[in-house]
Amino acid sequence: MKHTFSVLVENKPGVLSRVAGLFSGRGFNIESLCVAETLDSELSLITLVTRGDEQIIEQINKQLNKLINVLKVVDVSEGDFVEREMVLVKVKAEGNTRAEVLRMADIFRGKIVDVSPREYTIELTGDENKIKAVLELLRPLGIKEVARTGTIAMPRSKKMP
Numbered sequence: 001m002k003h004t005f006s007v008l009v010e011n012k013p014g015v016l017s018r019v020a021g022l023f024s025g026r027g028f029n030i031e032s033l034c035v036a037e038t039l040d041s042e043l044s045l046i047t048l049v050t051r052g053d054e055q056i057i058e059q060i061n062k063q064l065n066k067l068i069n070v071l072k073v074v075d076v077s078e079g080d081f082v083e084r085e086m087v088l089v090k091v092k093a094e095g096n097t098r099a100e101v102l103r104m105a106d107i108f109r110g111k112i113v114d115v116s117p118r119e120y121t122i123e124l125t126g127d128e129n130k131i132k133a134v135l136e137l138l139r140p141l142g143i144k145e146v147a148r149t150g151t152i153a154m155p156r157s158k159k160m161p
Contacts, residue, residue, distance in 0.1 A: 002031070002077065004048070004076050005046075005048050006045060006154070007019065008073075009043065009070050012069060015069045019067065031049040032049035032150035032151045033048045034046070034150045035047075047151060047153055076154065079155055079156070081155045083127050084151070084152055085126065085151050087147065087148045088122070088146070089146050090119050091141055091142060091144065092144060093120040093141075097141050098120070101138070101141055104138060105124075111123045122138075
């Protein structure tokens with residue numbers, strides 16, 4: 001089962017290497033990894049997506065908590081959460097396909113961020129399913145290049161009673 005961890009760490013050299021090394025050393029796979037500084041420049045937030053059964057996820061959680069420089073580990077997929085990913089897609093856009101690419105970008109609330117006589121580059125954000133759907137629909141039109149950010153996630157706010 002897929003799990004998304006939010007890992008608050010000290011913003012110091014080598015911290016990401018230790019986190020990635022934990023996974024590679026134990027044979028776990030990281031499907032997605034995003035790191036960025038928080039509002040406090042001394043801290044960074046790592047969002048990583050991995051898969052495993054209950055025992056493996058528990059082991060990952062415990063091992064992450066043992067790492068020096070790791071301040072907090074939250075498996076956001078244990079509750080309600082919001083996730084997004086950004087993708088840049090360069091698509092062939094010549095002749096009749098130009099209008100089709102523009103229509104697809106509009107349907108999925110994408111933004112054309114670069115135009116040339118033969119290509120469009122589209123910026124899209126959404127959850128994993130939306131990104132997959134867009135890529136599948138654009139593939140027959142001629143995807144030339146894709147760059148993805150990986151998943152970022154945040155627990156949903158608690159509702160007021």
